[in-house]
Amino acid sequence: xxKFTTRFFSAALGASLSAAIAFGATSAKAEMDLKFSLDWxxxxxxxPYILAKKNGYxxxxxxxxxxxxxxxxxxxxxxxxxGAYDVSLADINxxxxxxxxxxxxxxxxxxxxxxxxxFALFMLKKSGITKPEDLIGKTxxxxxxxxxxxxxxxxxxxxxxxxxxxxxxxxxxxxxxxMLVRGxxxxxxxxxxxxxxxxxxxxxxxxxxxxxxxxxxGMDFYGNGLLASPEMMEKHPExxxxxxxxxxxxxxxxxxxxxxxxxxxxxxxxxxxPALELQRLQMAIDENVVTPDSLENGMGMVKTDRMAKAIDQxxxxxxxxxxxxxxxxxxxxxxxxxxxxxxx
Numbered sequence: 001x002x003k004f005t006t007r008f009f010s011a012a013l014g015a016s017l018s019a020a021i022a023f024g025a026t027s028a029k030a031e032m033d034l035k036f037s038l039d040w041x042x043x044x045x046x047x048p049y050i051l052a053k054k055n056g057y058x059x060x061x062x063x064x065x066x067x068x069x070x071x072x073x074x075x076x077x078x079x080x081x082x083g084a085y086d087v088s089l090a091d092i093n094x095x096x097x098x099x100x101x102x103x104x105x106x107x108x109x110x111x112x113x114x115x116x117x118x119f120a121l122f123m124l125k126k127s128g129i130t131k132p133e134d135l136i137g138k139t140x141x142x143x144x145x146x147x148x149x150x151x152x153x154x155x156x157x158x159x160x161x162x163x164x165x166x167x168x169x170x171x172x173x174x175x176x177x178x179m180l181v182r183g184x185x186x187x188x189x190x191x192x193x194x195x196x197x198x199x200x201x202x203x204x205x206x207x208x209x210x211x212x213x214x215x216x217x218g219m220d221f222y223g224n225g226l227l228a229s230p231e232m233m234e235k236h237p238e239x240x241x242x243x244x245x246x247x248x249x250x251x252x253x254x255x256x257x258x259x260x261x262x263x264x265x266x267x268x269x270x271x272x273x274p275a276l277e278l279q280r281l282q283m284a285i286d287e288n289v290v291t292p293d294s295l296e297n298g299m300g301m302v303k304t305d306r307m308a309k310a311i312d313q314x315x316x317x318x319x320x321x322x323x324x325x326x327x328x329x330x331x332x333x334x335x336x337x338x339x340x341x342x343x344x
Contacts, residue, residue, distance in 0.1 A: 052250025114223025298341030
């Protein structure tokens with residue numbers, strides 16, 4: 001072998017080893033798997049998390065994130081409590097109830113996504129229901145796990161109604177809005193951005209509806225937040241901070257360009273209606289995510305006094321004997337810095 005050939009192969013081997021080392025370092029950085037459960041289906045509000053993955057925000061934090069659809073907040077909480085998932089998106093008020101009834105498996109939210117909650121009641125205007133007292137003797141419908149239904153006792157308490165003054169009809173989620181349209185029930189509960197658009201698809205516009213948003217009746221709740229398993233919190237605190245940084249980047253990108261977020265969502269679920277889900281995402285942004293508090297302080301944090309009041313209302317509604325404290329259901333230990341939480 002000539003000296004030139006020897007030098008050539010040595011250089012090539014060195015380049016290969018350098019490339020392998022570089023590739024190994026990249027692979028090692030993105031080596032940690034993280035299973036993330038959404039609270040619901042692949043709809044518009046899920047798009048920022050999908051966009052974060054497509055844009056490489058999780059990978060930049062050394063994470064390989066699997067994102068699965070959900071079947072409601074209760075299921076999302078249970079998925080993390082069972083250890084099947086590392087992180088989930090779920091209604092923090094449902095978490096309060098879960099912790100109160102399962103103290104041995106109590107968990108904490110680590111980041112607030114919906115600064116304003118989407119909980120609401122929907123009635124057709126032709127029903128004649130214009131104020132909470134008009135619900136007395138009526139039949140309300142919702143899936144048993146629906147967060148707005150589960151919080152109806154708090155709504156009743158806040159508006160002076162007897163919680164037993166209504167009857168409930170349970171159904172699977174796809175039947176909820178059609179049953180209202182057919183007149184099988186007098187009212188339904190649901191997330192604002194879900195039921196409004198589902199009713200629109202049934203030919204019912206906003207002008208045909210009376211809507212009671214819980215936030216307009218003295219219920220200053222927070223909405224959905226991210227919660228992590230105790231193992232993740234104990235063993236992977238930096239990875240959790242990285243995950244949260246990536247989530248904020250996903251929301252920031254979706255707020256700047258909602259259409260790109262929906263395009264990413266369609267790659268995951270080709271059956272979605274992009275125009276409909278773009279509306280749904282924009283409603284979640286405008287109604288639940290971008291608020292005076294989140295603009296001033298960034299996403300993620302809660303105000304202790306406001307959260308304490310919400311816990312009081314939930315505890316009163318469900319009759320908890322041992323009311324949890326704010327610290328029992330929320331921690332900011334894994335919170336990224338304020339600059340990393342800015343959404344605009």
